[in-house]
Amino acid sequence: MVPMPEQSPPSATHDVTNQPPPLAPYDASADAALLEGLRREGAGWAEDGVRLLGLRAGGTEAQEWGELANRHEPELRTHDRYGNRVDEVEFHPSWHHLMRTAVAEGLAGTPWAEDRPGAHVARTAGGLVWGHTEAGHGCPISMTYAAVPALRAQPDLAKVYEPLLTSREYEPGLRVPTEKRGLLAGMGMTEKQGGSDVRTNTTVATPTDEPGVYTLRGHKWFTSAPMCDVFLVLAQAPGGLSCFLVPRVLPDGTRNTFRIQRLKDKLGNRSNASSEPEFDRTVAWLVGPEGRGVKTIIEMVNCTRLDCVMSSATLMRKTLVEAGHHTRHRSAFGARLLDQPLMRNVLADLALESEAATTLTLRLAGAADRAVRGDEGERAFRRIATAVGKYWVTKRGPAFTAEALECLGGNG
Template sequence: MQPNRFETHAVANQPPPLVPRDLWGDDLALREAVSRGGAGAFAPRLQAYGALAGDELYRLGFDANRDRPRLRTHDAQGRRIDLVEFHPAYHRLMELAKAHGVAGLSWHEPVPGAHVARAALAYLHHQAEAGTSCPLTMTHAAVPVLRQAPALEAWARGAATPAYDPRDLPMAEKAGLTLGMGMTEKQGGSDVRGNATTATPLPGGDAWQLVGHKWFFSAPMSDGFLVLAQTPDGLGCFLLPRRLPDGSKNAFRLMRLKDKLGDWSNASSEVEFCDALAWPVGEPGRGVATIIPMVMLTRLDCMLAAAAQVRWAMANALHHARHRMAFGRVLAGHPLMANVLADLAIESEAATVFALDVAAAVDAGPGDPQAAAYARVATALGKYWLCRRAPTLVNEAQECLGGAGYVEESVLPRLYRQAPLNSIWEGSGNIQCLDVLRALARQPPPNVTDGGWLQAAQALRAALERAASMDPVLARQAAAIAGLLAQPREELEIRARHLVERIALVLQGAALHAAGSPVAGAFVRSRLDGAHGLAMGTLPPGIDFAAVMERALP
């Protein structure tokens, strides 16, 4: 008998591991966008975080998602504790992200380009592990809201501090803070005006007591939460701490953790407020207007997250196809597969460039009202379109790997579960489209009266005019958009998704042209000039697929 006769498990034709990988060094479109956005001085720090994201953070992500958070409502003696326990990998991910500025760089180093650099950090982090992006995003976005209340300046400062402290202690004893939020209630999701949670002022007027229920209470181990509740003057915004200044637990109960499709490393909960203590933020009765700065920043992070998911899925598909042999040559050498991969790469770059350009508008906003107005409407446009595309594009990348892309040892199943989240969180697609229509009609959302919405229509029209000057196809599309806008309001709302899709594609094409990207022509021709089918891999002839793939992943 021959030795090892029955050992047939010879490993052949398997791609080498993609990681460790420098996610910053690999991503030419990202590096160019950061430089164009005035954040070039942050490049060394972004390079360091890109190396971390493509190695340690990536490996930690598997453990953090495999061992999901657990809720402990009571301790062994029967006392109510409402603790959520996480795998140590989760805390390490949060520690590294906070230390490198993912949640606070914009605020603790407020120099030109800081918002762009922070956006790039968030984009790199999300490729490695998406669940921790939720508390990091909320912590970052809560700072400008908290700054509206001078009495809460210590909270804003603690959220911006580049330190993670997981201990369950009062705010004053923490090295750094994290923030969560509670908006959604059972009886109404996006329609927060229908919220039933009530807030009653205590004598003296500094603190209020909240009674009610939140259907989604994100990151429940955060140190504080921004919540909306009904006051005698209407819907108000409040900061609700987890621990009170005297160290006692605030009067809320975690009812259960949500069993979600994805986002497994992060805990989302339901909560009951039982006369929980909270402090008001902003003017009484103007809770929606108060929370708008947070909503805009979280929507930007939804854009960044979608772009990051598409980028990492595409990179995995391209790496696999460069090494896997089929029918006598590597997969990437087959014309039809090359079409699919180049198509993914073009859309990935368009998503990245658009998201970073919006981050640059946010960065310029404090000194440039038109940039601020453009950022306000572009975050709604981008959140709708990029988040809408992500699940389809991640699935296309999975298919490039075949069965291997459906197995948990690959990161692609996790990306696919995660991809739909950003289109739902912070307002579904319809909400984004309606916000765009309000901006174009010079009509602010309900309860919002700030001038930013009134300037959004002008800023968007200026952006479309710039796009029209760059390319004849973009000019035709901008004219068609103007025709759509002339329709009666009732018809326009019916076609709102079509309108927002067209605008987003034109802005993406314009962003690529403005960046001098070699894929700009292919994007515009395929996406806006009828030279593309409904599926990926339907690029027209004449595009240098090999050059596109090399640009996407050296």
């Protein structure tokens, strides 16, 4: 009999040493700048809730949702098996878990329904911790938050839709909006020929016999989160560029025309779907006066700007936490990386910038909160500072992240 070569069990080839343990579970709210900012900007009452959400965000379950929502990306289904257009996007269950939690925690439109001073600060602090799970689902959450003040330009529509956009109920699926317990909103401005310069929009809005009701014909080149229930859309009406509310499902239960041509193949933000829709006799309701579309929708854009600062600050904090964790558990050249003088310099710079971004985010949220409550000085400050803050913090995001990633060496 030929003897078999002796086999070693796989573990016998080497021992795994000098690698960090998993980061989760950790407390995403263990952040002095965040908690101090929350109190300073008038939302100390929300601290217990933010701390609880921070524990959930850093927990193994929510961290895994973030991982899975990005690995199993959304899929577009243009038609059903019988050839009917459905234009639906399917998501992994993890995406829905993230969305459900974010909506239930009041991170979508809820602050607009709360009279309490600091409500917008509390929401922003919640976003700063919940964003440790993953960033993509923050897009529809942010747009839903931001749609409310723009919709107020049309009080009759706001009366119907605001209670649903500010609800804490997440109800995915395309149904008659007013029959749902909670709604999500998106926005369609950018077309192929112009994004920054939306005055170049070619989508045409034709008035019908019914006052305030139009039909749209045209396209959008970027419309994120196309599974939302309603969209604020810019189109050219007889009186000029105007803002419209476009529901995916009409009040009689039929689908409004919203043909999703394809989803964008994006470098990042992959858990979230971004689409190219076409409109053809699409029913739309005018929001605000004809010809004042930019003025109307800019209310929404301004609120999403605050969330751009918030999500970049969150990304900074999350990558700093990762870098700190790795360097605390990894040794090189006879010392923990965390104790190597040059690494300390890098981490200190990152920590300083992350704190500054978090502090700025909460200051801007405080300005938004006080502006909503009629403070004219804060309104003026918010107008300039949010745009400047968005420019700076989002610009620094990728450079900061690259530096934090380098702290992880090849693992990064």
